[in-house]
Amino acid sequence: SQQGEEDPQALSIQEGENATMNCSYKTSINNLQWYRQNSGRGLVHLILIRSNEREKHSGRLRVTLDTSKKSSSLLITASRAADTASYFCATEQTGANNLFFGTGTRLTVIP
């Protein structure tokens, strides 16, 4: 089974609202990464948070990591229609250097 599970599976919001997606995983990790995928395209790396970090920001993105709960969240503030995409969390497990992806959250931002 895949390492991560995102919640919710789908999210629909109005432009300008904030979007929050959650990710849970099962084993100890080196880092956790978030990727974005537009329909029919490859994945784009958004942000990486290491296991010893609790929060990280990049532009309108805010990521938190709670290793005790094995969970992470991605917050997109002031959403735009162009943010419409699928968002995946991916974990690099301790002792490995490849990524295991979750099931993804499909975000729709309504103009």
Next chain:
Amino acid sequence: EAGVAQSPRYKIIEKRQSVAFWCNPISGHATLYWYQQILGQGPKLLIQFQNNGVVDDSQLPKDRFSAERLKGVDSTLKIQPAKLEDSAVYLCASSLVDTQYGYTFGSGTRLTVV
């Protein structure tokens, strides 16, 4: 900087036929990955190379899938013979050995097996 190049973009084949996908990673990226993404799911790792050596192929169905990375640059992934359940997008990605900058993915090859 040029991205990860993949070809073909789309492929339709009949079951039991063979197919090959090609990937050219970002220059200088030692690590190359092939992922399979079935519709509605997250990508699943098939094989990981570092330079021209295999690091992890534990999830590669070796009875029908094969991959190589000659000279530590380009890579090909082959399926022979294809099954209906192989219909998916095959994504190639590359990264530096230090993965703190994340992976760079190609646009993928969408395979339909009929």
